[in-house]
Amino acid sequence: xxxxxxxxxxxxxxLEKAKKRVSERIELLRRDYIDKLAYSEVxxxxxxxxxxxxxxxxxxTAQLDVKPDSLRIEVQLPWVFALLADKxxxxxxxxxxxxxxxxxxxxx
Numbered sequence: 001x002x003x004x005x006x007x008x009x010x011x012x013x014x015l016e017k018a019k020k021r022v023s024e025r026i027e028l029l030r031r032d033y034i035d036k037l038a039y040s041e042v043x044x045x046x047x048x049x050x051x052x053x054x055x056x057x058x059x060x061t062a063q064l065d066v067k068p069d070s071l072r073i074e075v076q077l078p079w080v081f082a083l084l085a086d087k088x089x090x091x092x093x094x095x096x097x098x099x100x101x102x103x104x105x106x107x108x
Contacts, residue, residue, distance in 0.1 A: 003082035005089045007073045011100035015068040018100060019047055022066055025099045026051070056080070071096055 011018050026042055026049070034040045038055030051062040062075040073092055077085055 001079050001082065003077045003079070003085050005075050005077065005085050005092070007075075007089060007093045007096060009071045009073075009093065009096040009100055010069060011071065012069070013100060015047060015066060018068075018071060019066045021099050022049070022064060022071060022096075025095065026064075029095075071100060 013021065023044070030040050030042070034053055034055075038053050040051070040053045042052075043050045047066045049064040049066075051064065053060045053062075058078045058080050060075065060077055060081065062073060065072040065074075073096060075088065075092065077088065081088070
C-alpha cells in the first residue's frame with residue numbers, strides 16, 4: 001500500500017525568491033544525487049512543480065506548491081518506501097527549511 005506524506009514549511013521570502021530557491025535546489029539534488037541513481041523529471045506549471053523519480057524499479061511522485069509565505073510538499077511513496085516515510089519526511093523538511101532560510105547561501 002502506498003503512503004502519502006506532506007511537509008509545509010513557512011518562509012518570509014516572497015513568491016518569486018522562494019520559487020527560485022526551490023527550483024535551484026531541485027536541480028542541485030538532481031545533478032548531485034537523483035540522476036546518478038535514477039531517472040527524474042520536473043515540470044513546472046506556474047508556481048507548482050510536479051516531480052517524478054524512478055529508482056530501484058519504483059516510482060515516487062511529488063507535488064510542490066510554492067506560495068508567498070510557505071512551501072507545501074506532498075510526496076506519494078510506493079509501498080516499498082512506505083517504511084521509510086518518517087525518515088523521508090524529516091529529510092524533506094530539513095532540506096526545505098535550509099533552502100528557504102533567510103541568509104541561505106546555496107551550495108555549488
